[in-house]
Amino acid sequence: GQNIDQPTEMTATEGAIVQINCTYQTSGFNGLFWYQQHAGEAPTFLSYNVLDGLEEKGRFSSFLSRSKGYSYLLLKELQMKDSASYLCAVRDRWEGGSYIPTFGRGTSLIVHP
């Protein structure tokens, strides 16, 4: 089975840095994704980690430790538009041969002035 935990809600100040954690316990592992989802919109891809370490992409960075079942998403220089839900998803290979992601319930980030 799959169990993915992330905080329900976080608040931060514009211009600050915030770290959103994700822990997982899964029967298999073939990569971890982070998605951003604004209210009423589709999730959009932010990052993908399959090996341990830090992946940096502009203001966003994602870290993975497979041995600890742990990942975090780091958002720097926060902007008001970063207020959204952030979804952690762990991918595993299913019987049909496809890689299917299992999603956490998402962390609602509120950025205030």
Place this chain on the structure above:
Amino acid sequence: KAGVTQTPRYLIKTRGQQVTLSCSPISGHRSVSWYQQTPGQGLQFLFEYFSETQRNKGNFPGRFSGRQFSNSRSEMNVSTLELGDSALYLCASSLDAREGYNEQFFGPGTRLTVL
């Protein structure tokens, strides 16, 4: 390149009715996955289609079904609707979900309300 499109965007039905939702993937994408998103359960995998075949199915009752056409467009059907089926239904497409690194692109979703 056009993104994933879903129709309709909003739907209101009553208990006991059935509903069909449609998804058109990005051109060239052959894998289509469906998800249900609710505040309580988050995003949950329904099923995945590739080349008109269902390759994987999540833990949902048989009232939830789907199909894929030769042009990769997909439909999902929910019969005998229940109040708990009220949710955002998201479709995601990718080139081939069997490929190692395979980014999924989500459509805007269909908001289904069951009264």
